[in-house]
Amino acid sequence: MAVSTRSTRIERVPSAELRLAEDNAALLHAMGIVAVHLIASPGAGKTSLIARTASKLSSRLRPGVIQASLTPEVGSNPLSDLDCPIVQVDTGGRPYLDATMVREALAQLPLADVDLLLIEEVGTLTSPVGCLLGENLRVVVASLPEGDDAAMRYPDPFAHAHAVILNKMDLLSHLRFDRNLFQKAVHRVNPGVPIFEVSCLSGEGLDAWGVWLLNQLEKV
Amino acid sequence: MAVSTRSTRIERVPSAELRLAEDNAALLHAMGIVAVHLIASPGAGKTSLIARTASKLSSRLRPGVIQASLTPEVGSNPLSDLDCPIVQVDTGGRPYLDATMVREALAQLPLADVDLLLIEEVGTLTSPVGCLLGENLRVVVASLPEGDDAAMRYPDPFAHAHAVILNKMDLLSHLRFDRNLFQKAVHRVNPGVPIFEVSCLSGEGLDAWGVWLLNQLEKV
Numbered sequence: 001m002a003v004s005t006r007s008t009r010i011e012r013v014p015s016a017e018l019r020l021a022e023d024n025a026a027l028l029h030a031m032g033i034v035a036v037h038l039i040a041s042p043g044a045g046k047t048s049l050i051a052r053t054a055s056k057l058s059s060r061l062r063p064g065v066i067q068a069s070l071t072p073e074v075g076s077n078p079l080s081d082l083d084c085p086i087v088q089v090d091t092g093g094r095p096y097l098d099a100t101m102v103r104e105a106l107a108q109l110p111l112a113d114v115d116l117l118l119i120e121e122v123g124t125l126t127s128p129v130g131c132l133l134g135e136n137l138r139v140v141v142a143s144l145p146e147g148d149d150a151a152m153r154y155p156d157p158f159a160h161a162h163a164v165i166l167n168k169m170d171l172l173s174h175l176r177f178d179r180n181l182f183q184k185a186v187h188r189v190n191p192g193v194p195i196f197e198v199s200c201l202s203g204e205g206l207d208a209w210g211v212w213l214l215n216q217l218e219k220v
Numbered sequence: 221m222a223v224s225t226r227s228t229r230i231e232r233v234p235s236a237e238l239r240l241a242e243d244n245a246a247l248l249h250a251m252g253i254v255a256v257h258l259i260a261s262p263g264a265g266k267t268s269l270i271a272r273t274a275s276k277l278s279s280r281l282r283p284g285v286i287q288a289s290l291t292p293e294v295g296s297n298p299l300s301d302l303d304c305p306i307v308q309v310d311t312g313g314r315p316y317l318d319a320t321m322v323r324e325a326l327a328q329l330p331l332a333d334v335d336l337l338l339i340e341e342v343g344t345l346t347s348p349v350g351c352l353l354g355e356n357l358r359v360v361v362a363s364l365p366e367g368d369d370a371a372m373r374y375p376d377p378f379a380h381a382h383a384v385i386l387n388k389m390d391l392l393s394h395l396r397f398d399r400n401l402f403q404k405a406v407h408r409v410n411p412g413v414p415i416f417e418v419s420c421l422s423g424e425g426l427d428a429w430g431v432w433l434l435n436q437l438e439k440v
Binding site: 041042043069070071093095096122123124125126127143145146147150152153154155156168170171175 | 261343346373390395
């Protein structure tokens with residue numbers, strides 16, 4: 001018994017937004033900045049991954065962060081110990097960043113002092129993927145507790161990712177999680193996309209992710 | 221450094237949707253059905269909770285399920301073993317159910333054979349809370365791996381819940397999770413709302429949740 005509903009898919013990218021995203025991309029390119037857009041469910045570990053990545057790569061390049069939140073009322077922020085420029089964007093309840101918000105955030109950042117811009121999206125896998133920000137790379141951060149079928153249930157963000165992080169590998173022995181199934185489901189919607197199994201708690205797997213990211217920066 | 225963005229909050233409830241939600245509520249009331257709307261992040265355990273709840277209460281009442289998914293391509297469904305009517309709604313990529321979809325789903329259900337209708341939302345904490353379906357109760361299913369500050373970062377669904385489930389308690393010893401902090405953060409946005417600490421894996425805490433739910437059904 002399936003109910004076939006009307007197609008109510010949100011329209012992908014309004015042209016004004018697309019133009020703003022292109023402006024952002026041009027500005028970032030002109031300033032020699034590579035921007036990585038991190039997309040994940042709530043609690044998957046985006047913030048920890050940003051903290052780990054920025055700290056790991058800070059001897060090689062100069063990171064900067066744009067961090068979105070639904071509300072100004074956030075708790076402790078793992079990024080506050082980072083020695084890099086951070087702009088927090090309160091989306092005012094809107095469930096995802098848009099190019100306008102990123103444009104305003106870019107105006108607050110010391111762009112000449114940044115090589116790698118990590119953009120933390122609001123925590124959701126259901127935002128329209130077409131909502132481009134002007135980023136160079138999109139990375140989905142999944143985590144073991146979300147289940148090995150995440151890419152089956154939420155295919156869009158996985159289908160449009162340049163890389164997938166599978167975080168919280170430290171929990172592997174405590175969960176029913178089939179790594180092969182996860183990988184197959186991801187590659188079904190995005191064949192060949194690199195998947196990095198990591199733990200932001202133990203640090204496991206973060207070297208490979210860092211190497212890949214540095215390689216990508218050279219290509220951009 | 222905070223960027224104050226324009227207020228772009230999605231409008232809460234268009235009046236046509238509200239009218240449809242009221243129609244759904246009237247239909248459910250006329251049929252003696254109590255509807256519970258389950259809201260959660262991807263992987264928090266909504267489906268497992270529904271399976272456990274329906275099976276636990278099936279000697280006392282007759283459950284039915286409406287299950288939303290973003291895509292028809294789902295993996296194994298823990299609900300398929302349940303001996304109760306289930307309607308699956310493919311939202312066609314839309315990140316939440318609306319009253320129209322629920323209305324169509326209700327038309328597919330044998331309403332005379334249902335006392336308790338469990339409605340599984342698409343997995344997200346960022347949908348507009350004002351998107352009412354005609355339900356009697358809203359329940360947020362959080363889970364330990366999402367962090368003890370979930371209600372601080374995603375206050376809206378918690379603020380509008382009649383109950384909060386904290387699932388995956390079996391992982392407590394493997395995570396950094398402060399139960400007091402979680403409770404404080406929830407009660408800050410929704411004072412006094414009942415919080416049930418459960419594990420859908422071990423069954424821990426599900427009795428108290430079942431008793432509360434049965435009590436609510438008597439009140440409606």
